[in-house]
Amino acid sequence: MKEIATSNRTREIIRKHGFTFKKSLGQNFLIDGNVLDQIIAAAGLDETRGALEVGPGIGSLTERLAKSAGKVTAVEIDRRLIPILKDVLAPYEHVSIVQSDILKTDLHALWQEHFTGLAGVSVVANLPYYVTTPIIMKLLEDKLPIENIVVMVQKEVALRMSAKPGGKDYGSLSIAVQYYCEPELVCIVPGKAFIPEPNVDSAVIRLKRRPEPAVSVPDEEKFFRVVQTSFAQRRKTLANNLSALSGKERKAELGDLLREIGVQPERRAETLSLEEFAAVCEALTRSGM
């Protein structure tokens, strides 16, 4: 049987089941086998490893994952897709389909039920673009034992996740992702690789989980609050943004504190490295700000 990720087979499955696309669920199905080759190669799977897929659609990526991994679990929110997935993936006994909203799923429980005993698990997905960032943040913050996250996202989101300090793409998403992972851009994907065609370019990015976070901080919640506050108004200086945490009356003290750790208060947040943000967080915590 021809693989699902072709224009003909995708149209045939959609017609057979009378399926209609829901734009509100970010439904753009991949029909390019070469892109799938690159996703699968980046995921580094084998029969001792598992894959969690978010949003399997009609199963084009799921089918490839089934051929490369020892266990595949795919979480799909749209009930109408469940019978289609059960039908097209019937030959693969090691594939489980779970009907659920990934953002409301207890991933620790899912891990225990589906992935116990495997050498490693990666998240591999063509993500729905309307919830890309919340999904990535949930995967990272839930602190699951994930090896790699290989995902198709909007190109500009991939650029933001992998951005280095000094440019307009660098912001709190870059820092959150790079705190937990090493990002690597795998490929840029044009709209014609999907049905229906999205009106933005996409990109596949690989986030390799670090064994330990990139920097050590006294309190993670505080670290991310400091980062968010620093970027609150991008054109403002670091000291101006951070005075929201120190209080206006301690702004001069805040300036001295930043100078002491070698960070000029006039700098903008987009120029600070992760190490500098960690030092700022440590200094603010020490001074009770």
Ligand code: SAM
């Ligand atoms: N993996 C398929 C492919 O590559 O052709 C479909 C990808 S499509 C971009 C995104 C999929 O995510 C859709 O099937 C959509 O129904 C599903 N989805 C959207 N929101 C979701 C959520 N919150 N939880 C789980 N699945 C979701």
